[in-house]
Amino acid sequence: MNAIILIVDDEKPTRDGLRLALDERFEVYVASDLREARQVLKSEPVDVLLTDLRLGPDSGMDLLDEALTLAKPPVCIMMTAYGSVDTAVEAMRRGAWHFVTKPLNLEEVELLVSRAARGRELESENRRLTTENYALQKKAEIRNAGLDRIIGKSPAIIKIGEMVTQIAPTRATVLIEGESGTGKELVAHALHDLSGRPADKMVIVNCAALSPQLLESELFGHEKGAFTNAHQRRIGRFEQADGGTLFLDEVGEIDAATQVKLLRALSERTIERVGSNEPIKVDVRVVAATNRNLREMAAMGRFREDLFFRLNVVTVQMPPLRDRAEDIILLANSFLREFAKENGRSLKPLSDGALNLLRLYSWPGNVRELRTAIEHGVVMSNEETIEERHLPSFLGLRAPTGTTEPGNPPSDAEKDLAPGGEFNLHDIEMATIRSALRYTDGNRTKAADLLGISRRTLQRKLKEISSPKGAN
Template sequence: MKHAETAVIRHSRGLHARVAALVVQKATELARLYGAELELKAADGRQVPATSMLAVLGLDLRQGARLSVLARGPGAEAATAELARFLERDFSSDAQGPLSQVDDLLDETTLTAGQIFTSMAAGLVVTDAKDRVVVFNPAAERLFRLPAPAALGRPIGEFWPEAAAASVRTNREPATRRQALPGGAVIATCTPILLEGETRGTVTLLEDISHVEELAGELRAVKELKERLQLVLDTVHDGISVVDKEGTITYVNPAYEEIAGRRRAELIGKSVFALSPQGVRARVLRSGEKVLGALTRKANGRTLVANVSPIYVEGEICGAVSVVKDVSEVERLAEHLHKVLARAEYLEQELTRTQELPAAFAGIIGRSGALREALAVAQKAAASTSTVLIRGESGTGKELVARALHAASPRSGRPFVRVNCAAIPAPLLESELFGHEKGAFTGAWQRRHGRFELADGGSIFLDEIGDMEPAMQAKLLRVLQEREFERVGGETTIRVDVRIIAATNRNLEEMVRTGRFREDLYWRLNVIPIFLPPLRERREDIPRLAEYFLAKLAGRLGKKVQGITAQALACLEQYAWPGNVRELENVIERAVNLAEGATVTAADLPAYVREGGAPGVFAAAAQEAPLLPFAAYEKAILARALAECGSFRAAARALGLDHKTVAARARKYRLTEQKLPASG
């Protein structure tokens, strides 16, 4: 049977030492009288035997504190009621005169003992005659990782089965052993509490030895490391030597013996100042600074590289360590490897140049190494779905390569959609790329699909990507990352499967540096870069291109021109071609129109091509040429800008003018009626 009563401490000093002794005495009497086990439970949950002086005193209950009196046994109800009444007594009337002084002394002693228990670095666990815990200090809490309220009043074996308290109490002999607790390893020393020949409990001290064991483990690790280091030093192929601060050699490894050509016994104890006073080790000991990569050529033809570092202990030099490597064989192998790599690179380039390209690339004229290398990259890129960025000057054939790349890819049966980002005004480019909903803006009379939707399943070619405005760059970045977008004025997200091929003649790296092109977009586009060489770097292709354009244009124009003279061909080969292949096609078209016979001659070529310089209108600005009207220069500049840039907007950017001015002046010179070549 179990019963509980509540009591309030009335005594002004609380349950101090004398009162605690009276309570314990009373509880002992009641336990015998009623056959009950009495316990006290504080408000914070600590529960201790009412018959244990240390345990009751450890509750440290003050005046006004509430506690529960618990009892088990036949007379539990009577025992709890009587002890609760006893606890609520005011014991002040008993403490008059000398007894009050005794109370003061007991309080001081109790306080001192409590502070000692609390501040002890060692864990302290005290048990009573029934092995119940009556003292459990903070260090014990840390070691057991158990709060005191959870330990007090419990048999110690419940949470510490390995405890020696029971055996020590029985045998009355101290016991010391190593124990592994949750908080670390300890040395547990358990001593019996003997009073009048009887064992009243035990005191266990727990000395934390975790740090000591860690140090022991570290010492073992250091010894193992030393053995391993010694093994490494003895087996490495680098020569290693150690000298003390006096320059005396204290260690050399076998490799050093082999490199030096002397046995260890001949070297240990010798001074480097005597062996090589101007050597690297002597220099390091004098200066206290390391020397790396010191090169020495021995009389036997060996080449040695030495790294020597000073050894400092507490800021003072106490020696040096030298690592010497024989690089003679390395030098020989490096030279041989360099030759092999050079030959392999040459053979790889030749293989790339001679390898037949797929039929999709047949329309690209040229056999030069630079072009074949670019097309080889394009051929490999065709099998992938990754983004391609085609780089090259205006007129080098970027669009032609983009179309060939698409035709050689698994998407060849799907759409190829081209967008000239420079030719479309910035306000309209978003609608052009992503489409718009009906009523999205003035003039949007019906829904329109954008170029990305039209290219779904195929490829989209974003020409002149470097001319795109920053705001559109951010929107394009999302499509590259997520493959989704919304139409202008729409809310529905559209997902597309599109292979993106971009092209530009701009220096994107410089634009990124100056903030005109987004760096994140640059890296999204520049997955597979293809660099197309300018025509001036592939002059061997000019005859083949000239013949191709001659046959093509003669047929289109209905001319019976069938060849080109060697002199005319020589003029074409020595010209710089700032407009690249597009300019070459333009010159051949002019020559076909002007040719009087079946062959194009040098006379049919523009004077600036024959002379190998700039077009004649620009040469007229030189001092030796007669001046022309300003309009002639303006027309020539506009014509060249349009030929190279391919659109009014791009030409305006190149010339530093606005779009309207370039368009108006082009119409003035009837340039708008000319068919502008598509940029590639």
């Protein structure tokens, strides 16, 4: 595309001569006064403005000032008579690129305009490349930030990072499976970060935390009067996440009726608020997570098989921390930095004994439990390092087998859990629950969070503890 040149001069012979000299190489517009020049500047993206300093009753200096205030100002060349050189120098000071004196040498003017147009073209190209580079840089930063959430060097974690990078830009529904506390929500965040969807458009719903009626309203919203205490219309999480990502945590806890509505939302990309039959289109990428075996639940009729298949387009399997031992210290160091900064403490290393304790513990609560343990160590240590005694006491409950170092006697906890006539996994689980309750001074909500399970699950397991042995 040819550069656009605007010639402004109140003398017709000058305008005609310049047009003739420039018309073959450029798209040329001419104006005889300030009014005509303004019209062209308003309607055309002028690249080079060639104007006389004197425009009859008007001033070329005024035109220069106006042109330089445009969003994309043109390159300005001033024309002046010999007696007005001082004024031309003032024009240069105010932003003009060059000036030529009359009578004009048309070959010189053509060369000067060509240089100005080429400079303008290069300037536009530089702006384009700068914009592209900035966009690529931001994209790389977002990608790195997304993957930085998934910490580890174990083969399983590396594979998960590769899978997340591949599937994140798609619309495919993702099911993240794994024990509580393994980092399923972090993977969901990474999928959203790398999806290209708006950063603030990730909505999270814990499906186990709400009753069936409240969950339905939470997901799909409700109309005024839809049920008792529905005093006004409420927008649900699907609508809030429109254009973004909806993360359904503990999706295996959803009741049968809500499963039907969720299936329709996934199949038809439409929802209906509670109390309304009006379909609402939504563009939502659903990521679900569960610590349960949905395939097995579907086979047993406890979860809709068709919904399972809709959720299970792509599956990400999060390994328990005990199966990725090489990641424990990497995660611990990351949490050390996080909590040192959060609590205004200096960054302290873990002692060899503390590191060994972390390596030997079985981490039934997985990454969430490790995070809690490191936070405890950061706030409890007033020394140069974080020692074993600064870590939670429940870390004394090591893995039941293969963790006692050769030549060292087993801990009391290990003796309690050692194989014998009464040994079973239930005993290990109950001992861990008791330890978590002691650590949290009996606070069941905090204990459940520490163990990486819901409060409802903890209450069920506590009932098992209080039941006579063998009742199950």
